[in-house]
Amino acid sequence: MSFASLFSLVQTALELGLISSLTVLALFLSYSMLNVCDLSTDGCFTLGATVGAVVAISGHPYLAIPAAMAAGMLSGFITAFLQTKMGVDSLLSGIIVNTALYSVNIAVMGNSSLLNMNKTETVFTKMKDLLADSIFKGQYKLFVIAIAVAAVVVFLSLFLRTKLGLAIRATGNNPDMVRSSSINPVFTTVIGLCVANAFTALSGCLLAQSQKSVNIDIGSGMLTIALASLLIGNAFMGRGKIPVRAVGAVLGAFIFRFVYTVALRFNMPAFMLKLVSSVIVIIAISAPYFKKQLPMIKRRLAHRRGKEVI
């Protein structure tokens, strides 16, 4: 493998990894902090992509970003509302919203399941024009994405230090304690899911605009992929302060993409992505469990062989 092809390999992995790292950061907030597994992530990712695409196609490349995030926020609000105020189970509310979003997304795209943005002005084309004469003209995508990721990491690091951020963390940690601190856990859950889903939608919006097209399947499997990335990041930088862990989440997303991109080079078919991400999630979640069970399993085996029980 030549240096140039290795370089482009890393760059592709960086671009895609950083875009999906925004969803990973969303899960860092909802899954790691708030302890809610938000199953509406796939649909919300697609929602961000479709809303962003439609707004960009209508001639507002900058407005596309906040519009997508606002749509994500609304979706997060509905998910949170269902589970805190309507008595719907937390997992179920995510699945319901996810299903509903399929129709919403088709409607947003104007009865179509595919939108093309080849000639659309987006934040990426804007950055491309800006960097046209510089030596970084090949990295214009990376610039846009890096700015977005840095902004989200800084925002999360600051946000989780505020009283509201602490209350969100405590809600995932010990809801009883939140209540006894005179804070309504319903409120913190709603805010947490709104913010998380805004990032998920931003992630979808940027992916659609960087690949200049959006289809209804753009977000499918995103939750598992992001979860796999989050758990990989956790394995490397899971301990320590919030900013470290947030950077770890981004790193996890990059590592996941990089390994996947390398695997593609070794002729792994592209459709394997989702199977691989599922297996990673299974291993990452069950490994600690089996590690805990190991002494008992050993003891059982010894017992079966008729040896003395220690």
Place this chain on the structure above:
Amino acid sequence: MLKIEHITKTFYPGTMNAKTAINDLSLDVADGDFITIIGANGAGKSSLFNAISGSFFTDSGRIILDGTDITLMPEHKRARSIGRLFQDPMRGSAPGMSIEENLALAAGRGGWLSTISRTDKASFRERLALLDMGLEDRMQQPVGLLSGGQRQALTLMMATINPPKLLLLDEHTAALDPATADKVLALTTQIVRDSKLTCLMITHNMQSALELGSRTIMMDRGSVIFDVSGEAREKLTVADLLDQFKAASGKALDNDRMLLM
């Protein structure tokens, strides 16, 4: 301070499992009272605390705290004026967050977007030093690393950092080893005295029920069956208390968890 008027709570009403946890209970608590509550398992002591703090709403009756009717007020709103400690030391604090962060949430100073200030840190440090457990030098460490006694002392600090109108202690030393329990109890009485808190304490130790506080009530089957304070209480012994129980409830106090001495 606290006025409870004829409250009743029945769980699973209308079924075979119907259980009346609180039965037409009325209680008047004066400002500055320190009341110890004793009674057998299932007498309704914890249910009374649940009703006061809003873990459930009563079926009937009214609860008035400091002139405000809190009968239907949600739990997190009551928490502004009611502090509560449970037997389980793990219940009162968030294990994944640092001591400092736990205290900041309990203190609840500043707006939603405010962060822990230097002054906050200094005042937390000062208060933690009063516990004499070395926690003031571990403020950045997660609470999950603390021992049960340390966590209960921290919870006590969190519950009283903004002096509540009412402090509810639900056997908060029962899960601790004797030495730690003594220490936490000493801290409790000190804080209650210094902040002049109104306090209700459930205990299974009849000796300390009589030694601590200014008034003792005994509960059975969801009602108050014996209420003693002042001079009459000073003369009371544990044996008298047992006799009183027998007289009021018509059965001997037969409970493994009761400590008679």
